[in-house]
Amino acid sequence: MELRLLHYFYTIAETENITQAAAQLHITQPTLSRQLKSLERELGTTLFTRDHNQLALTEAGLFLKSRAAEILSLTQQTTQEFNDRRQQLFSGHIAIGCVEADNSDTLAMMLEDFVSDYPQVTFEIFSGTSDIIKERLEKGLLDVAILLEPVNTEKYHTLTLPRTERWGLLVSNESFAARKADIEPADLPGMPLMISGRPEVQQLLADWAGVTLDQLNVIGNFNLSFNVIPLVEHQVGAAVSIEGAVSGRQPSDVTFVPLKPAIQTSCVLVWRRERMLTPVVGEFIRYFREAFA
Structure with a gap:
């Protein structure tokens, strides 16, 4: 074809x-x-x-x-990568994946410095869950990505970012949970929960609560927080989330309540082990290394 x-x-x-x-x-x-x-x-x-x-x-x-769509995008990106090599770092393009997290600000900070130093460089940011972003990394549609732990990174080089992400429940202000300073394992039995479809996240919560997955009252799964917030507002259920995914974007009638004992995980910058990096991508990773390694 x-x-x-x-x-x-x-x-x-x-x-x-x-x-x-x-x-x-x-x-x-x-x-x-x-x-x-x-x-x-x-x-x-x-x-x-x-x-x-x-x-x-x-x-x-x-x-x-x-x-x-995937093939044409990959073809365009491959062509761009060869152009990058010809033009070195005077111009080029970088495709970045990023989860919803507090570390989105970290990415913005690094990009601000990078494009200031290399004004001819353009970038594309793809937002999604760690699983969706990893799939695009595998297909070569993304150069680097910021993923949220827990996540399997065996196939990637990794650089752990310093800002940790705090887990908790996003709840309606009308719910009993909104009146608590923390959510404890004893609060979960019977509570309708909406949680990421990622098995790693589900197991993380089950281990914290000291129960099996089937003992959690999970009524639905979601990937990005934007679409689940209205369900929280209408008390359909509480959403398991990290604070950074909703910070500054949650409506006034929704509250984030942290878990106790606290669960805090990191975000990691990743890139494929066997993939040859363009000069632009290599330089972008170097910025992260110098800032956080």
Whole structure:
């Protein structure tokens, strides 16, 4: 499959219209239609259903679109990396993954210094959970990332960041837990909990509470805090979170209550062991080493 055809397909999928896609690609509509039919013949499946001038992706088309996004992004990044090597550190690009945490401020501080010293360098920040970010690291879509422990980092070089993250419950101000200074293991039985889908985090809480996972009243899982805050507000449940994920962003009717005994974990800067670093990425990591190693 040619990258050119993949790019044509992805543009059609984004616009849902052959005419608009052809205009964006600066080719004629008949040419683009022929290229699409050629791709469908090559794959042996229909990628779009057609209704007048509107196109809708088939199940196969949806699958190819998700793969095309990754492949085209990786291709663009690889091309950029070769350009980086030619231009050294006078210009370049770095893709960074970062969890929701207090250490997001650490990343902002380091980037501020880095782009000030190298103003031609551009960057991209991808936010998500540690598992999602690790998946993108594996695919080569990210250069470095800040992950939240507990997390398996066997495949990565790591640098532990100095600011620890405090765990607790995000609760409604109307709940009994909001009137407590701390949450203790005895408070958990029967309490409806929303927690990360990551097994490491679930086990962390179970070990702290001295119970098995199935003894926790987990009513739902989430990845980022933004979407779970309204559920906390309406007392659907309490959300297990780190303070840094919601600091400065939680509404006035929601409170963060820390766990006691305290659970504090670190964030780590990671990058792939076997991957050759571009000069830009290597220099960015050096900034972290000098600041925190």
